[in-house]
Amino acid sequence: MSNNQPHLRTVNVTRYIAPLREGGSLPAIAEADDDFLYVLKFKGAGQGPKALIAELIGGEIARLLGFKVPELVFANLDEAFGRTEPDEEIQDLLKASEGLNLALHYLSGAITFDPTVTTIDSKLASQIVWLDCLLTNMDRTARNTNMLMWHKELWLIDHGASLYFHHSGLNWKEQALKPFSLVKDHVLLNYASELEEVDKAFKLILTDEKIHSIISLLPDEWLTERSFETAEEQREMYFQFLSLRVANSEIFINEINHARETVI
Structure with a gap:
């Protein structure tokens, strides 16, 4: 168990792949500029930033206590990112989530x-x-x-x-x-x-x-x-x-x- 100061990387979202319809935060699978896939949680979703706050605190406390938790990263959404999204509901979500969001490393095949x-x-x-x-x-x-x-x-x-x-x-x-x-x-x-x-x-x-x-x-x-x-x-x-x-x-x-x- 590490005694180092916790640190979250920041990635830029480059591609919205698919929505995950379950979950109050309307998550999605997305790709970032580090070429990894993430489950992206949006600050513009129904419960707003508080769901991301709980996700970050809960996930990092779990990690500190020795549980296996997917890596959490700050995920930056550029203001132009949602302009080409054809689904209006998703486009509105992306627009409302410009700036820092939260993402979990996608565990493919889990x-x-x-x-x-x-x-x-x-x-x-x-x-x-x-x-x-x-x-x-x-x-x-x-x-x-x-x-x-x-x-x-x-x-x-x-x-x-x-x-x-x-x-x-x-x-x-x-x-x-x-x-x-x-x-x-x-x-x-x-x-x-x-x-x-x-x-x-x-x-x-x-x-x-x-x-x-x-x-x-x-x-x-x-x-x-x-x-x-x-x-x-x-x-x-x-x-x-x-x-x-x-x-x-x-x-x-x-x-x-x-x-x-x-x-x-």
């Missing part, structure tokens, strides 16, 4: 994780459930696992539905100290039997310094919440939310154990 086919050991299951409760990620259910099998390894994708407190306008301090009741629907809940051990290990990794280094990656142009006077104030909100949640992880661990007792 298949969706199926819990009835692939067995996950209790430690890994506990690690994933802990992560998703920290992030309040509602999108890891049996209906939509947001996990892929690629080269016989498990990869985590799509954290854009995390940190949903930032859509509601509610008090973030209150939300940080709430359990995550939606864990009852988590696809790996039944297997998460090593939470205490995982909690100790992950809290040693997720120091305030590490959390701050990830939050510092957020570009100013995504931090447009009007209730904050500056982008730095909005970054501080995300930092404080996560720091407080890590420090009080017993709140969501108790909720996980309660949910396990209910379903097992």
Whole structure:
């Protein structure tokens, strides 16, 4: 696990290949000027930059904790990029997304994780459930696992539905100290039997310094919440939310154990 300061490359999108109709951020497969394919997430989609903020924070925290996550990059869309797109809906999306967007390296040939086919050991299951409760990620259910099998390894994708407190306008301090009741629907809940051990290990990794280094990656142009006077104030909100949640992880661990007792 690297101790280096996290860094995201910036690529320029050169070709829009195909839309991926699933997902609230209306992602697409696109090619960039480094000749790689990416799953491109647009800041001009329905949930706006907040979905990209959650994707970046969730993905980089997962990577820090040792999970396999496709490389995240900033993806720049030139203002002229969408002019030749014949589909008006896509053209409008591209126009609304000029500037920095977010993209994940496309895992060609990957298949969706199926819990009835692939067995996950209790430690890994506990690690994933802990992560998703920290992030309040509602999108890891049996209906939509947001996990892929690629080269016989498990990869985590799509954290854009995390940190949903930032859509509601509610008090973030209150939300940080709430359990995550939606864990009852988590696809790996039944297997998460090593939470205490995982909690100790992950809290040693997720120091305030590490959390701050990830939050510092957020570009100013995504931090447009009007209730904050500056982008730095909005970054501080995300930092404080996560720091407080890590420090009080017993709140969501108790909720996980309660949910396990209910379903097992």
